[in-house]
Amino acid sequence: xxxxxxxxxxxxxxxxxxxxxxxxxxxxxxxxxxxxxxxxxxxxxxxxxxxxxxxxxxxxxxxxxxxxxxxxxxxxxxxxxxxxxxxxxxxxxxxxxxxxxxxxxxxxxxxxxxxxxxxxxxxxxxxxxxxxxxxxxxxxxxxxxxxxxxxxxxxxxxxxxxxxxxxxxxxxxxxxxxxxxxxxxxxxxxxxxxxxxxxxxxxxxxxxxxxxxxxxxxxxxxxxxxxxxxxxxxxxxxxxxxxxxxxxxxxxxxxxxxxxxxxxxxxxxxxxxxxxxxxxxxxxxxxxxxx
Numbered sequence: 001x002x003x004x005x006x007x008x009x010x011x012x013x014x015x016x017x018x019x020x021x022x023x024x025x026x027x028x029x030x031x032x033x034x035x036x037x038x039x040x041x042x043x044x045x046x047x048x049x050x051x052x053x054x055x056x057x058x059x060x061x062x063x064x065x066x067x068x069x070x071x072x073x074x075x076x077x078x079x080x081x082x083x084x085x086x087x088x089x090x091x092x093x094x095x096x097x098x099x100x101x102x103x104x105x106x107x108x109x110x111x112x113x114x115x116x117x118x119x120x121x122x123x124x125x126x127x128x129x130x131x132x133x134x135x136x137x138x139x140x141x142x143x144x145x146x147x148x149x150x151x152x153x154x155x156x157x158x159x160x161x162x163x164x165x166x167x168x169x170x171x172x173x174x175x176x177x178x179x180x181x182x183x184x185x186x187x188x189x190x191x192x193x194x195x196x197x198x199x200x201x202x203x204x205x206x207x208x209x210x211x212x213x214x215x216x217x218x219x220x221x222x223x224x225x226x227x228x229x230x231x232x233x234x235x236x237x238x239x240x241x242x243x244x245x246x247x248x249x250x251x252x253x254x255x256x257x258x259x260x261x262x263x264x265x266x267x268x269x270x271x272x273x274x275x276x277x278x279x280x281x282x283x284x285x286x287x288x289x290x291x
Contacts, residue, residue: 071257072255072256075256160271160272162271163268183231187236191238196242197242197275198242202269203253204267205257205264220249225245
């Protein structure tokens with residue numbers, strides 16, 4: 001069988017075919033452009049997701065920093081409240097101190113004389129404490145790392161902060177051999193100054209501890225302070241009436257307990273060396289201030 005079409009119809013079919021081919025070519029081109037745009041969009045999406053993740057990480061770091069700052073602020077407020085309380089305690093004067101102050105007020109007729117006396121007393125106290133701190137730093141400098149010990153002076157008080165790793169066996173209140181060497185040097189300075197009282201404070205971080213021998217952090221801090229006081233008395237013959245042991249547990253932090261560095265700083269024993277209260281007020285006595 002044979003088939004044939006007219007020339008006009010054939011030309012019409014050819015025209016349709018050419019038009020269809022042109023449309024197909026344009027569609028393929030448009031498809032290629034669309035696929036390119038889709039690829040670009042995917043790349044942009046990945047880039048934006050990466051930027052979002054980076055921004056979220058930065059935000060988390062900032063949040064952590066803010067939390068640390070809040071903790072530090074809270075710690076500073078606690079220390080401020082503690083010092084206010086300590087100052088309140090010092091306001092309780094012995095009868096002898098009251099008598100000395102009254103005698104001073106009676107004898108000083110002029111304001112300038114009274115101010116001069118107070119300045120002399122303060123200068124004498126500051127000089128004694130500065131000399132004490134210098135001697136302590138000199139005695140303790142040999143063989144002890146800076147991060148294990150800190151000596152400072154605040155008004156009429158000398159503070160010695162000792163790290164727990166230098167004094168005690170891990171998780172224990174038993175003194176190490178190294179501790180005996182350090183305490184021997186401190187005891188020599190204390191022995192040469194019989195007019196000073198010594199308070200030993202134990203401090204821990206916030207990680208709780210409970211063993212057969214230790215109930216909690218507060219118990220551990222008390223036992224550690226008592227170990228130091230007992231050694232100063234028994235091993236180095238310091239008069240026990242000059243010694244006080246106190247445990248502060250985790251409640252007086254120097255740094256945040258959220259980091260290893262902060263916890264290491266908070267685990268410490270603080271030795272406080274201060275003039276006896278009566279001796280301090282004796283400095284206001286005009287018969288004694290110049291001596």
